Every structure is written in structure tokens, then in C-alpha cells.
Amino acid sequence: MNKKHIKTAAPVLVLALGLGVVQIMSATKPAPEKKEEEPRPVSLLYSEAHEESVHLAVATQGEVRPHTEIDLTPQVSGRIVSISDSFAEGAGFEPGQALIQLDDADYRLAVARAEAGVAQAEVLLLQARAAARIKRQQWTSINPGKEPTPLQVNQPQVAEAEARLRSAKAELADAKVNLARTKITLPFRGRVISRNVGVGQFVTASTPLGRVFATDRVEVRLPLTDSQLQELGLPMGFVASDKHPGPPVTLSARVGRDQHQWQGHIVRTQAAVDQQTRLIYAVAEVTDPYGAGASNGVPLAVGLFVTAETEGTQARQALVLPREALRNADKMYVIDAEDRLDIRTVEVLSTSENRVVVASGIAEGERVVTSTIANAVDGMEVQPVTQLARK
16 A cells, blocks of 8 residues: 555656756856946937028018009990900900990080081181171271270180180090090009999999909018018118119919919008007019019919018128027027037027028037937937038
8 A cells, every 4th residue: 555655656756856956956047147238329410500690581471462453434424335355354454455345326426516516616716807807907997007996806706706616626625535435444454353244234434344453563561570670671651762772572472382482672661550460561562473573474463472581681690500400499409518418499580491590599619400309308318410511
């Protein structure tokens, strides 16, 4: 019986002994050496801040408006007999082009009657002058050496006949003017905003025919702060002239997929501060925006919202950096002497597509980060890499 128990327990004892030996060996085995890797600094491109004499750009926005925009109304009454294809919404017209033709039959008759009146007045004047000559001859033969009175030689009758002739000629001129007004034209090149009438409609001198605007030039009303107005060197109430031209201005807007630019000049500034916005408005003008002043064939269309940019007249010393150096409108990352990141708040004077001009917050020669960096932390160690200058 004991032998049977021994045979059964022997394998168990061997297994338990083996497990114990393995545990003892594991416990006495030396721990593996741990290698702590130091964090690798982030490599960042930087550009050194340098001071330049700059003319700051003044940027603002405004809407394009026509310089001349009018309601077209007739000066005489009549029924519309024809309308030009150029008098349609969005269409363009030339100076002196007939846009609308009114029925002129009555006005032609008035011209004929006035011409008859002129002819009759001319005959009456000839008769009055002939009678005056006869009277003078008779007086001279009867009263030699004496001067007759005006009534004795029919001078009042001649004056009356001359006045009637002048009146008849004035009526003829008036009739011709009214006849010419049946053909409705405009003295400028322009575009049609709206049309309110059709063929066959009777119109009077107060009937609105439509609304048009001139395309010889357009204006953009630009809001400016006091500092921007001072930067441009413009006084309130400024009006451009040959001796004192206004500063040039570049207008830009996206039309379709492309960005376009148009060139103009500031021609005047308001003489009062706007009571609601507390801003001063300047007016920029672009000549021939639908022709020579267009941008690659794209006109500076009325109603377009544009960004205006012009350089100031006063030079100042400021720090200039690539545009990529600016973060969140007024932040910059500076690499200090110990190659650690220093997050600064700066005063930005001007920004453009390629550069940023800074007044304070950094010093000349400091290294400013221009590459992108995620999760920037003040004081983090970095690896500075010099940025190559742009060509």
C-alpha cells in the first residue's frame, strides 16, 4: 500500500521541485538594464528679424459705385414707337445713341407751323421797313433839314415787326428742340440698370423710363481711421488736383476662381466724421473700369465688394519678417539663446501676402520661427535651422 502511494506521489513531487527551481532561478536573475532615451528636440526653421525703413500699407474695403447714376425720363410727351436693343437691363450704350423713339408727328407739324410763322413775320418786317422808308422820304421832301419823330417815320411799327420775327424764330427753335427730344439719348457711355417701359406705351415728362449709370469712371467709398488717414498724409476735406494728386490705390477682389486687381487714385476725403461709425471716408476713383481700366478683360463692376490697399507717405523704422512668422494675429515664436521656444505677443503694424511689419515685441537679430509647429509650449527645447532667403 505504501509503495502504491509512493509511485503516485513521486511525479507530483518531481514537478513541484522543478517549479521551485525555476522560480528560484528567475528570482536570482539580474534585472535587464533600462535605457532612458532623451527627448529629441523639434527642428524648426527660423528667420532673423531685421529693421527696415518701410512705408506702411493701409488696407480697407468698400463697394464699387457708379460716379453718375440717373433715372431716365423724357422731356416731352408721346407714344413710344421703338426701343433700342441697347436699352435693356445690363446692356451698354454709346454717347448720343437713340435709346427710345417717341411718335414725332405732332412735333413735326409744330415745326412746320413755326416755320410758317417765321416766314410771315419776315414779310411783315419787310413791309414795315418799306413803309418806314417811304414815310422818311415824304417827310424829307416836305420838311427839308428837319428831323422827324419816330412815329412820323413808322419806327415803332418796324420795332414791333422785328420783335414778332424774333418771337417766331424762338417758337421755331422751341419746336425743333421738342422734335429732337422725341429721340431720347444720353451724353455719356453707360449701362442700363433697369427698364420700365415698352413699345406702344404713352409717356409724359414725368414718366420714369428706366435707370442707367455712366461707365467712364466708378467710385469706391473707403472707411479710414484717424491713424490711417494720417498714415496716408491726407487732411479732412482733401480734393485731388493736378498740383496735389491723390495717392494711388490697388483694388482687388475674387471674380470666379481668379483674383483680380484694378488701379485707381483717391480723389477726395470727407470733411466730417461719420456719426455712426466714427470713421472718415475717402473716395477712390477708377477710370474706364469697363474698358482700359479692366483687369485682364474683367471690369470693375458696379456693386462689387473690393479690398483696397495703398502705401503710406511717411517712412518709419520697423522690423520686417516673413508672413509665416505671424501666429494667431499677434503671436510669434522666438528661439532664445538657449535654443528654447519663447512665445511672444507683438504689435503688428501691417501685413501682406509675403511679409509682416512689427513695431514691438521682438528685437532686431532675434530668431523668429517660420515653420509650422503643433502644440507649441513656452520653454520647450528646439533645434534651430536657418531659413534660406527667398529669391
